[in-house]
Each structure stands twice: as structure tokens, then as C-alpha cells.
Amino acid sequence: MTEETETRAQGVAGIRDVVSIRLPAASAYLSVLRTATAGLAARLDFTLDEIEDLRIAVDEACAMLLSEAVPGTDLTAEFELTGQEMQVRVEVATVGSSAPKRDDFAWMVLTALADDVDAVTDTADHMAIVLRKRRGAAQSTAGPA
Template sequence: METIKLQIPPNTIYLKSIRLLAASLASDIGFDIEEVEDIRVVVSEACNYKMSDEDIKIEFHVDDGFIQIRVSGKDREIEKENLKIQKLILEQLADKVEVVDDKIILTKEK
């Protein structure tokens, strides 16, 4: 398994790059186009949730047919209804969603 670690400022301008990286990694390790899109969306939603006043740390753990994305940072203050929607999106598109301390861990397997 290989790991890629990034840290970005809490600015939405960087989300496009993170989504592109996630999609590229997923495609390169064998996910189909629908799964690639799911991964792109979950990384974006997790980063949006952590978009507060502190840097966001993102780790991609990749292997053949497996990707785990860990997004850590300070939670953003959002309305409860929006939080429910984000959680539902993550749970529908990732195979496994865990929240540990300040980290959202998303797993997708082929």
C-alpha cells in the first residue's frame, strides 16, 4: 500500500485539485468511471466539511482496487440539515465511513 499526504489551506479554490487527484488515483488503480465519480464526490464533501479556519490534511492510501481517504482538520460550523445531507452522501458513495477524533476516513474497494 502506498500513501500520499497533502495539506491545503482552508480555501475552496484548492478543492478542484484535490478532486482531480482523487479521481486520477482511483482511475489509475482500476476503478470504473462511476466509482471514480463517487470517490471524487466523497473527497470533496469531506473536505468541505473540514473547511474552517485551519489547514486540512488529506491522506490517500492506495493499493490495487482499494483507496482510503483520510481528511482531518477542524469541523466547519454548518447547519444540522446540511450535516445530515453530507453524511448521507458520504455513506451512499463510500463503502465505509468512519469518524475518528478530527478525522473522516472514507474507504472504497473495487
């Protein structure tokens, strides 16, 4: 086995699996991200409910970011798949906006649908929302019925 083939084989085994998508920062393109989210979650064998939760969470995160986005710029999404978890980072260019309010309804929806949610504002002109969802996380924390 050559070194290149071995590296590819390790990638297939789940060492690092990342998909990046860049779209115009406009709500008309969010259906593309919802579809990509569902397809990637299905690849990790998420349940139908977990897939729908992720689709809604990504849509909500994007809606929050689009309200702050500079018109005519792009929204970027990075999906990282690791074992039983998917991390999604959506990011837009902004004009000096602050982090999303963590006490509004949209943020509560995000935290209810994803296992971990964070807002990242490393610079004054970019905002990102990062969310993580683990397969079976809700089932393991719910306990016996």
C-alpha cells in the same frame, strides 16, 4: 538486487502506496483534491462511475470539515492505495467541535458514495473523516440484474 532496490520493487507491487497532500483549509483549493482523487482512483483501474463517486465523496467530506476548520490552517488529505481499495483520510484543525452529525444529508451522501465512512475526533482540536472505496464493490453486492 540491492536491499534498497528490493524495497522499492515491493512498494511498486502495492505493499504500501500513500500520497499526502496539504492545502489551505479553503474551498477554493478543493479542485486540487478532486483531481488527485480521480487520478489515484484511475491508477487502481476504478470505473468512471466509481471515480466520480470518490470525487464527490471527498468533496463532501472536505466541505463538512471546512465548516469546522480554524481559519488560516491547513487541510490534510492522505490517500492510501492497497490492491483494489483506496482509503482517503481528510483532516483539519478545529476549535473544540464535535463529530459530524450522522443523521444529516451530507453524511447520507457520504455513506451512499463510499463503502465505509467514519469520523475521527481523537483530540478536541482535530477532526478527520476517513472513507474507503473498493473497486467493483457495488457490482459484487448488487447481484444479477
